[in-house]
Amino acid sequence: MRADDTAKEQTLKGEALCAKCELHETDHCQTAIRVKEDGKDVIYYAVNNDVAKEFHKNICQAPAKVTAVGTVEEKDGKKMIKLTKITLD
Secondary structure, eight states, rough: OOGGGOOEEEEEEEEEEEEETTOOOOSSOOOOEEEEEEEEEEEEEEEEEEHHHHHHTTTTTOEEEEEEEEEEEEEEEEEEEEEEEEOOO
16 A cells, blocks of 8 residues: 555535436435536445445435545546545435
């Protein structure tokens, strides 16, 4: 692990959606956040902590605009965010 790998808290503004119901990428419901970066859609998958679990009911059936705060890391080629706060915009 390099010294610059330490995770810093970041704020993402985008669209929260369900990785199972909306993206059809997982076998179980999981909060994901789609943001525009350099003109492309980038998906951040929420680590399944209490913040993500509590918020998920807001977006399981339909996407919603959100502001999310948490630490971001890459795992198995996917961007993961460990949410500390997420709010509907």
